[in-house]
Amino acid sequence: MAANMKAVKLRIKSVQSTMQITKAMELVASSKLRRAKDRSDQCRPYFRELHQTLADIAEGNTDFSSVYAKPAAGSRSQANRYCYVVIAGDRGLAGGYNSNLFKKLEAAASQNLADGNNPENRLKNSPADTGTDGSAANAGEYVVLPIGKKAVEYFQRRGVEILTEDFATVADVSVADCFEIARLLCREYREGRFGHIELCYTEFVSMLSQRPQIAPMLPLTDLGSDADQTDAGNGAVSEKKTVRDLILYEPDSTEVFDAIVPEYLGGLIYGGVCDALASELAARRNAMEAATSNAEEMIEKLNLSYNRARQSSITTEITEIVAGAEGV
Numbered sequence: 001m002a003a004n005m006k007a008v009k010l011r012i013k014s015v016q017s018t019m020q021i022t023k024a025m026e027l028v029a030s031s032k033l034r035r036a037k038d039r040s041d042q043c044r045p046y047f048r049e050l051h052q053t054l055a056d057i058a059e060g061n062t063d064f065s066s067v068y069a070k071p072a073a074g075s076r077s078q079a080n081r082y083c084y085v086v087i088a089g090d091r092g093l094a095g096g097y098n099s100n101l102f103k104k105l106e107a108a109a110s111q112n113l114a115d116g117n118n119p120e121n122r123l124k125n126s127p128a129d130t131g132t133d134g135s136a137a138n139a140g141e142y143v144v145l146p147i148g149k150k151a152v153e154y155f156q157r158r159g160v161e162i163l164t165e166d167f168a169t170v171a172d173v174s175v176a177d178c179f180e181i182a183r184l185l186c187r188e189y190r191e192g193r194f195g196h197i198e199l200c201y202t203e204f205v206s207m208l209s210q211r212p213q214i215a216p217m218l219p220l221t222d223l224g225s226d227a228d229q230t231d232a233g234n235g236a237v238s239e240k241k242t243v244r245d246l247i248l249y250e251p252d253s254t255e256v257f258d259a260i261v262p263e264y265l266g267g268l269i270y271g272g273v274c275d276a277l278a279s280e281l282a283a284r285r286n287a288m289e290a291a292t293s294n295a296e297e298m299i300e301k302l303n304l305s306y307n308r309a310r311q312s313s314i315t316t317e318i319t320e321i322v323a324g325a326e327g328v
Contacts, residue, residue, distance in 0.1 A: 095287035
């Protein structure tokens with residue numbers, strides 16, 4: 001009985017030590033969350049407006065040919081290859097924040113693989129984007145640009161090709177880094193290393209809800225199809241804006257468009273980083289709050305067990321003393 005009481009007492013001390021750690025992490029996450037949430041709220045209108053602007057351009061501007069308007073031509077083996085910009089966390093202990101994001105990515109990659117192997121989709125590709133037998137070469141293969149230590153570790157374990165590991169710490173990613181990432185992606189896209197670019201991040205919905213999202217960035221035809229699906233899902237009927245050649249570009253529309261697309265992508269990535277940071281802190285705060293609550297319940301149950309064992313031990317000793325006195 002004494003040994004059991006000692007084990008329970010040690011267990012209580014262990015749980016109390018763990019509860020102090022989880023409580024401290026909850027307070028730290030809460031203190032950082034407010035600033036991250038404010039930055040996310042300030043960036044969200046800019047992020048959404050950029051995405052909508054690119055979608056509108058993809059839908060309407062068809063009178064000029066830009067390298068970003070359609071999948072890169074002249075790359076047979078890479079036409080259906082995807083590049084995912086994955087924004088994950090730097091640390092764990094955030095509930096399902098990282099795992100949910102990776103599950104979303106794997107599902108999207110599988111879907112893109114199925115779409116790439118679909119004969120109807122292959123027929124839509126230009127001859128330069130298909131092999132000699134008409135099949136899309138290397139369909140479904142993808143490359144990633146991870147932002148965050150957990151993303152780097154995840155793709156390293158799975159042997160996925162990584163574009164660069166220079167932005168492994170998401171907390172240190174600045175606006176300048178986002179534009180550097182955008183220029184890198186545009187350069188690799190123009191060279192035909194991949195034909196599609198998508199942003200994989202976690203959207204901050206509220207303090208209690210964070211939703212993994214995958215937003216297409218390039219080519220602009222993907223943005224147009226994504227906007228159509230969004231309108232159909234919401235039941236809204238979007239008014240199609242007719243294209244009017246009322247804007248004069250200098251030196252020409254294609255060159256101007258090619259110059260501003262990397263700036264747009266930089267803004268999209270920065271908006272995703274802000275949302276992801278706020279989502280990570282909110283998820284960690286919720287996870288640590290739940291862990292602290294569970295620890296308190298566990299300590300209450302252990303104290304009850306300890307008191308019962310102690311009471312039982314005292315009752316046994318009293319019974320023995322009384323029995324010995326009666327024997328005398």
